[in-house]
Amino acid sequence: MSGDSVDVLLRLVAVFAGFLVLPLVIGQTEHKVMAHMQGRLGPMYAGGFHGWAQLVADGVKFAQKEDVVPADADRRIFQLAPAVALLPYLLVLVAIPVGPGGQVGRALDAGVFFALAVMGVGVLGSLMAGWASANKFSLLGGLRTAAQLLAYELPMLLAAASVAMAAGTVSLPGIVDAFHWWWVPWQLTGAVVFFTAGLAELQRPPFDMPVADSEIIFGAYTEYTGLRFAMFLLSEYAGIVVLCALTTVLFLGGWHGPFAGGWVWTLLKTMVLAFVVIWLRVSYPRLREDQLQKLAWTVLIPLALAQIALTGVVKVVIR
Amino acid sequence: MGVPGSGLAKGLAVTLRTMTRRAHTARYPDVQPELAPRTRGVIGLFEENCTVCMLCARECPDWCIYIDSHKETLPPAAPGGRERSRNVLDRFAIDFALCMYCGICVEVCPFDALFWSPEFEYAETDIRELTHERDRLREWMWTVPEPPALDPAAEEPKELTAARKTAEKAQQAQQAEKREAQE
Numbered sequence: 001m002s003g004d005s006v007d008v009l010l011r012l013v014a015v016f017a018g019f020l021v022l023p024l025v026i027g028q029t030e031h032k033v034m035a036h037m038q039g040r041l042g043p044m045y046a047g048g049f050h051g052w053a054q055l056v057a058d059g060v061k062f063a064q065k066e067d068v069v070p071a072d073a074d075r076r077i078f079q080l081a082p083a084v085a086l087l088p089y090l091l092v093l094v095a096i097p098v099g100p101g102g103q104v105g106r107a108l109d110a111g112v113f114f115a116l117a118v119m120g121v122g123v124l125g126s127l128m129a130g131w132a133s134a135n136k137f138s139l140l141g142g143l144r145t146a147a148q149l150l151a152y153e154l155p156m157l158l159a160a161a162s163v164a165m166a167a168g169t170v171s172l173p174g175i176v177d178a179f180h181w182w183w184v185p186w187q188l189t190g191a192v193v194f195f196t197a198g199l200a201e202l203q204r205p206p207f208d209m210p211v212a213d214s215e216i217i218f219g220a221y222t223e224y225t226g227l228r229f230a231m232f233l234l235s236e237y238a239g240i241v242v243l244c245a246l247t248t249v250l251f252l253g254g255w256h257g258p259f260a261g262g263w264v265w266t267l268l269k270t271m272v273l274a275f276v277v278i279w280l281r282v283s284y285p286r287l288r289e290d291q292l293q294k295l296a297w298t299v300l301i302p303l304a305l306a307q308i309a310l311t312g313v314v315k316v317v318i319r
Numbered sequence: 320m321g322v323p324g325s326g327l328a329k330g331l332a333v334t335l336r337t338m339t340r341r342a343h344t345a346r347y348p349d350v351q352p353e354l355a356p357r358t359r360g361v362i363g364l365f366e367e368n369c370t371v372c373m374l375c376a377r378e379c380p381d382w383c384i385y386i387d388s389h390k391e392t393l394p395p396a397a398p399g400g401r402e403r404s405r406n407v408l409d410r411f412a413i414d415f416a417l418c419m420y421c422g423i424c425v426e427v428c429p430f431d432a433l434f435w436s437p438e439f440e441y442a443e444t445d446i447r448e449l450t451h452e453r454d455r456l457r458e459w460m461w462t463v464p465e466p467p468a469l470d471p472a473a474e475e476p477k478e479l480t481a482a483r484k485t486a487e488k489a490q491q492a493q494q495a496e497k498r499e500a501q502e
Contacts, residue, residue: 037334041344283330 011106012094019090023237024055026271030237030278031055037282058230065226072134073223081132082224082231085125088118089238096245097173099255099263104173111172112160115246116153122239123149123201126210129232130220141219144210144289145203151296152200158304159194162311163187163250176254184252186314190307191251193300195273198243200292202236204277206284209292244273356467358437359420363460364411364453368432371406375424375433383417384424385410385450411456415441416449434463 031054035042047053069078092115097104108114123145130142164170166187167178184191200207211219221232248254248269257265287295345352354360371388387410393403425433436459443449469476 033338036338036342039337039340039343041342041346044346279331279334283334284327 011104015094016090019093019238019241022241022270023234026240026274026278027055027233027237028052029271029274030281033275033278034282037279062226062230067226067228068223070134070223074132074134077128077132078223079228081125081129081220082228082235083125084128085122086231086235086238088122088125089235089242091118092242093238093245095172096242096249097176097254098245098266100177107171107173109171112164112170112175112250115172115242116157116160119201119239119242119246120149120153122235125232125235126203126220129224133220133223135223137216137218137222138220140216141210141222144216145220147289148200148203148207148210148292151293152197152300155193155296155300155304156197156201158301158308159190159197160250162190162304162308165308165311165315172249176249176256179253179256181253181256187251187307187311189303189310191247193304193307194251195243195247195276197296197300198247199277199280200296202239202243204236204240205281206286207292208286209289212286240274240277241270244270244277247273354437354439356464357435358439359422359435360437360439361415361435361441361459362413362418362425362456363434363436363458363463364456365432365434365460366408366411366453366457368428368430369408369411370430370432371408372429374427374429378423378427380421380423381417381419383414385412385414408453411453412450413456414450416446434460436460436462437464438462 031051032042043051043054045051046057069075094106095104095108095111095114097107126145127142127149130138130140130145133139163175166183167175169175169178203210209215211221216222221229224232245266248266252269252273253265254269255262255265257268261268371386373386376382376384376386386408388406388408390404391407393405395402422435425435438459441449441451
């Protein structure tokens with residue numbers, strides 16, 4: 001009995017450590033990769049060697065700042081919103097398998113649904129922040145977030161459903177266990193749809209209309225300062241970790257690789273996907289709000305439905 | 320556009336290619352910048368050439384040059400001659416908080432007392448300390464680079480022509496003297 005609880009504790013500590021470290025690694029990578037893609041150097045001083053401690057320095061800076069709540073704000077909701085934005089990603093991370101044989105925070109039978117449902121909750125944080133800030137830009141940002149969530153949750157779910165159909169299970173370790181290499185071309189459309197929709201749900205460029213700083217200052221985060229603002233930023237990077245890990249698990253075969261490696265493969269694939277996230281941010285300008293909706297409803301959803309049809313047909317044929 | 324999505328791929332290719340190349344960042348405090356030969360960094364004063372004509376102070380668009388002087392009387396050069404008066408520079412200061420680096424003072428100086436120096440690291444924490452006096456302006460004078468060389472087919476500078484003419488005249492006079500002495 002006590003062995004069990006130690007086991008649970010260790011798993012949770014490992015997940016929590018990953019939750020704290022991986023977003024920072026991705027954030028630092030973003031600093032450097034984005035800089036070099038733009039012909040710059042990026043941070044060079046913090047920590048001495050190529051600015052490796054830049055995000056630590058940023059954290060210290062955020063911690064020193066005053067925590068301001070606007071006078072007209074809905075105080076409690078306003079203060080709660082960053083936690084609502086951040087925590088769901090931690091919860092999803094618990095359910096993501098990284099290696100074979102139960103290397104997972106907590107294996108869930110309905111893992112896919114759990115992950116997608118809880119990821120949707122994260123968006124709620126932005127919505128709460130936008131509504132509670134008593135600021136028109138925040139409200140606009142919050143409403144854009146809501147519109148984006150509505151538009152992109154559907155293709156994301158459909159694409160994930162296609163994989164679940166292919167594997168015949170909704171358990172995340174079960175899906176990876178059932179994976180074969182030819183699933184990659186088979187589920188390619190679904191993977192692209194899932195990844196794109198995930199980017200939109202995270203409000204990452206080129207889908208960052210809810211925070212479009214040239215239009216609505218910083219959207220739902222306009223009124224936030226200090227640590228609460230830092231939590232929103234952290235949730236964005238935690239979201240990248242979760243999205244890339246989920247894409248890896250669902251579409252790229254998780255810990256399967258050309259030679260043995262276990263969890264290293266999961267981590268490697270996640271990091272490559274995170275690089276792609278950064279790459280896309282640097283390469284493409286922000287879409288307009290109506291282009292965003294058009295992309296979701298006229299491109300991604302039909303593609304996702306086509307993928308489901310293809311999955312169904314192949315599934316019937318190979319049975 | 321051709322194949323749909325080729326524009327998107329091209330965008331990705333551009334950023335990826337840029338990533339593999341060297342960054343353009345100027346690493347200024349670590350690496351000194353390479354400045355153009357006529358960089359307008361700061362104005363140096365060669366005070367021996369200054370005659371306190373005040374042209375620079377008058378032409379300065381924002382009046383950032385301060386000049387004080389007094390007159391001195393020199394004894395006559397030859398006995399029975401007239402006494403000469405001469406301007407002596409007491410203060411020459413430029414307020415670089417006001418200066419807009421137009422260079423009119425350098426252009427207008429008839430005696431070549433003002434020069435552009437590429438020196439640029441003279442920031443101060445107090446705006447009043449940006450008024451630099453003649454000793455500091457003189458230090459900057461030694462950082463003024465040599466003027467860039469003339470084009471190969473350019474006309475000879477007037478100064479050189481004038482100097483050569485004077486030298487030739489002096490030589491001829493000397494030779495004439497020698498000949499007289501021999502005869």
